[in-house]
Amino acid sequence: MKRPFLLTICFLFAISLNSFSQEENQDALFIRQIYDQALTNGQCYDWLTHLTTKIGGRLAGSPQSMAAVEYTKQVLDTLGMDKVWLQPCVVPHWNRGDKETVRVTNSALGSMDLNALALGNSIGTDDEGIIAEVIEVQSLEAVEKLGEAGVKGKIIFYNRPMNPKQIRTFNAYGGAVDQRVFGASKAAKFGAVAVLVRSMTTKLDDFPHTGTLVYEEGTTKIPGLAISTNDAEKLSTILKKGKASVYVKTNCGMMGDKPSYNVIGEIKGSTHPDEIILVGGHLDSWDVGQGAHDDGAGCVHAMDVIQILKRLNYQPKRTIRCVLFMNEENGQGGAIAYMEESNKKGEYHLGAIESDAGGFTPRGFTADGHESIFVEKFQKVVEWLPLVEPYGLFLEKGGSGADISRLKSQKGLLFGFRPDSQRYFDYHHTAADRIEAVNQRELELGAASMTTLVYLLDKHGL
Amino acid sequence: MKRPFLLTICFLFAISLNSFSQEENQDALFIRQIYDQALTNGQCYDWLTHLTTKIGGRLAGSPQSMAAVEYTKQVLDTLGMDKVWLQPCVVPHWNRGDKETVRVTNSALGSMDLNALALGNSIGTDDEGIIAEVIEVQSLEAVEKLGEAGVKGKIIFYNRPMNPKQIRTFNAYGGAVDQRVFGASKAAKFGAVAVLVRSMTTKLDDFPHTGTLVYEEGTTKIPGLAISTNDAEKLSTILKKGKASVYVKTNCGMMGDKPSYNVIGEIKGSTHPDEIILVGGHLDSWDVGQGAHDDGAGCVHAMDVIQILKRLNYQPKRTIRCVLFMNEENGQGGAIAYMEESNKKGEYHLGAIESDAGGFTPRGFTADGHESIFVEKFQKVVEWLPLVEPYGLFLEKGGSGADISRLKSQKGLLFGFRPDSQRYFDYHHTAADRIEAVNQRELELGAASMTTLVYLLDKHGL
Numbered sequence: 003m004k005r006p007f008l009l010t011i012c013f014l015f016a017i018s019l020n021s022f023s024q025e026e027n028q029d030a031l032f033i034r035q036i037y038d039q040a041l042t043n044g045q046c047y048d049w050l051t052h053l054t055t056k057i058g059g060r061l062a063g064s065p066q067s068m069a070a071v072e073y074t075k076q077v078l079d080t081l082g083m084d085k086v087w088l089q090p091c092v093v094p095h096w097n098r099g100d101k102e103t104v105r106v107t108n109s110a111l112g113s114m115d116l117n118a119l120a121l122g123n124s125i126g127t128d129d130e131g132i133i134a135e136v137i138e139v140q141s142l143e144a145v146e147k148l149g150e151a152g153v154k155g156k157i158i159f160y161n162r163p164m165n166p167k168q169i170r171t172f173n174a175y176g177g178a179v180d181q182r183v184f185g186a187s188k189a190a191k192f193g194a195v196a197v198l199v200r201s202m203t204t205k206l207d208d209f210p211h212t213g214t215l216v217y218e219e220g221t222t223k224i225p226g227l228a229i230s231t232n233d234a235e236k237l238s239t240i241l242k243k244g245k246a247s248v249y250v251k252t253n254c255g256m257m258g259d260k261p262s263y264n265v266i267g268e269i270k271g272s273t274h275p276d277e278i279i280l281v282g283g284h285l286d287s288w289d290v291g292q293g294a295h296d297d298g299a300g301c302v303h304a305m306d307v308i309q310i311l312k313r314l315n316y317q318p319k320r321t322i323r324c325v326l327f328m329n330e331e332n333g334q335g336g337a338i339a340y341m342e343e344s345n346k347k348g349e350y351h352l353g354a355i356e357s358d359a360g361g362f363t364p365r366g367f368t369a370d371g372h373e374s375i376f377v378e379k380f381q382k383v384v385e386w387l388p389l390v391e392p393y394g395l396f397l398e399k400g401g402s403g404a405d406i407s408r409l410k411s412q413k414g415l416l417f418g419f420r421p422d423s424q425r426y427f428d429y430h431h432t433a434a435d436r437i438e439a440v441n442q443r444e445l446e447l448g449a450a451s452m453t454t455l456v457y458l459l460d461k462h463g464l
Numbered sequence: 465m466k467r468p469f470l471l472t473i474c475f476l477f478a479i480s481l482n483s484f485s486q487e488e489n490q491d492a493l494f495i496r497q498i499y500d501q502a503l504t505n506g507q508c509y510d511w512l513t514h515l516t517t518k519i520g521g522r523l524a525g526s527p528q529s530m531a532a533v534e535y536t537k538q539v540l541d542t543l544g545m546d547k548v549w550l551q552p553c554v555v556p557h558w559n560r561g562d563k564e565t566v567r568v569t570n571s572a573l574g575s576m577d578l579n580a581l582a583l584g585n586s587i588g589t590d591d592e593g594i595i596a597e598v599i600e601v602q603s604l605e606a607v608e609k610l611g612e613a614g615v616k617g618k619i620i621f622y623n624r625p626m627n628p629k630q631i632r633t634f635n636a637y638g639g640a641v642d643q644r645v646f647g648a649s650k651a652a653k654f655g656a657v658a659v660l661v662r663s664m665t666t667k668l669d670d671f672p673h674t675g676t677l678v679y680e681e682g683t684t685k686i687p688g689l690a691i692s693t694n695d696a697e698k699l700s701t702i703l704k705k706g707k708a709s710v711y712v713k714t715n716c717g718m719m720g721d722k723p724s725y726n727v728i729g730e731i732k733g734s735t736h737p738d739e740i741i742l743v744g745g746h747l748d749s750w751d752v753g754q755g756a757h758d759d760g761a762g763c764v765h766a767m768d769v770i771q772i773l774k775r776l777n778y779q780p781k782r783t784i785r786c787v788l789f790m791n792e793e794n795g796q797g798g799a800i801a802y803m804e805e806s807n808k809k810g811e812y813h814l815g816a817i818e819s820d821a822g823g824f825t826p827r828g829f830t831a832d833g834h835e836s837i838f839v840e841k842f843q844k845v846v847e848w849l850p851l852v853e854p855y856g857l858f859l860e861k862g863g864s865g866a867d868i869s870r871l872k873s874q875k876g877l878l879f880g881f882r883p884d885s886q887r888y889f890d891y892h893h894t895a896a897d898r899i900e901a902v903n904q905r906e907l908e909l910g911a912a913s914m915t916t917l918v919y920l921l922d923k924h925g926l
Contacts, residue, residue: 042629
């Protein structure tokens, strides 16, 4: 092995640095205090328990989403921040209605109900439902190839699984989710009457995973539903043996736009109040389950950052702002309102951190930013590695978060919190995303990691 | 910040190495294949499902432990190894008997039963049980301070919690477990009649955690039991308000020594057959629960290493040996027998890897070895970092495993597999250590990590 030798020297040199400068020592000590507080006085798990068990699923526009606005504002009001407010936004209100039915029938098998959930933003069927032959495909391109001759009047069943070989499961999600988001409009162009989509998970089980679909403008809207991976396997097996028809009945639909709110609190910076460090998650969730990992965890992470800093009597130099965004799941009305007001005021977000990947053991942060500033600013962040590596954290180039990515034009750095991703898609957008799926210590370590990055951004700037 | 600048240069240099030498490329490609196989054709989860749900808790000497020997030997027989055999060993057979009772009584409260488990190797009470005043202490030293005047005739309640501030939970375990292991003999020296020990977990719940106690030779044996953390908190609250007595009745005891077996399979090395690379876990578990994480996971990890290498048609240069040790939990009869025979034969274990920290997402390996060879050999291991870091793995100095640590005199390297430790002590030695607590992908990634290290040891030697 040739080149690793140099690498080894770097590594051995790095681990030989067992003494920090005085400033680094201060940082290391303060970070240790952050973790101590998070693991002994963290509030995130208690808040998440309330959000999940007392309020539950919180789809934008729903009464539960408004209860979540009320509850989290009340909590922020207790944390001694300089200002807590609700920022108005407009959100679409999609409603599932009564439980959906998907029933497959073929001559050999008889009939069988499949575990299904209407996709978010989908139109419903009429009262009679839809019955049609079902055609399995592996991709949007396959629908194009089939063309109108193969698709018209049919129900298209997208069955390409998430790739289990991806180590980071979000990459596998990214490689399959086009079927859920764009599959309905693609199939409708060729005359399909509805689509079924294999659930977005590598796990084989009975939970259907909902999630948003997006209708292309000018294309006929047809109903879209997710079926569980076990049922996708069954349906595929049936179709290998012969034709089958599926009956679909959904009761969902758009209820129109509604007013809603982002929940925001801030601590004004003592010396650089115009440099904002945002920490946030999204308050809305899908209606099934309790929105525990997605994204109750992210909200309570962000709230606990404030609680921990306050408990440590930390006086920030820069403005620390906790933002709980509304409507990330199916429209991003909250993110749009936030960005518009921020740009109008000429604000500068020096850093923004979003937690929207679950409450699992932290592995690190990925950073993104405008190309004109990224290399220079990220070089500064990399200098903090020796301070965060003892806590098992990496700092890498990568994505940030759906709610904060619009802030890129302000030319600060945008960070995505990256916990262990192996279990995330066991729960994502399902009835299983409940408080029981969250481990308290793992959640608390997330809050500690977020607080650490906020502290370093505030202390040293970019 | 002064010194991190140099570190940064190292880091930037490291990440700029985006091309490998030809040999490294081969390694990188083969490791990618290992992960692909583990995540698509891994057998570890199916095997663990059998071991846990069809056999269950497998305490050494029990019928279940013999069923586990039989089952895993049968599986190894199917893997096309050069040799599979049972290695005889002698184990103590401890038996819990009927469910234990711990009842606290005080004048204000009346009576309350506590969730309790006799500690492994503990003697039982006689049929009448024991009733005595209970005294809370935080340490073994506190018992010494109380002396005979404070301890004689009493039941001692050790209540020092595991330190929640430790990031790696095994360190917190190491800082509290002296109470469980040595607490009974320490208290007995001053005339105590029994001990209760707060369960070894930072989680507050109702599961008592069993585990081994060791009686000091020449000291009176008294019964020892663990109580759940919730009940330890309750008992402590009661004792703050006044005196309380506790009734203890256990039905456990030693049934004498029994013959048992380690299960071993090996693939003979093609060019260096005398250099052995061991990969293993322990087959026995506590009697409560199913021994899923501790240590069914370790066994199926080791077995899957063989399955994955075979599936990839890998021909090892060195001898790869899969060893499923018996009796790690309460005597290490299997490890002793293995070490004695190995030393007698003059064997050389170039490397040994034990998985005994659960089936969670892998974080890396710690390495240990005889001081005369460690620095030189470990330097070679560190050169592999660029190959394993893409899979989120570290390679650090640290401990290995209870079953393999006796091989240190053979002067190879001993490795401990280190998965994420945050949830381990939610399940360790409890009725909750069941297959439901194991995530398939996390388990499979463990098997892939172990296979990767075996491959690198075999390919490059030390």
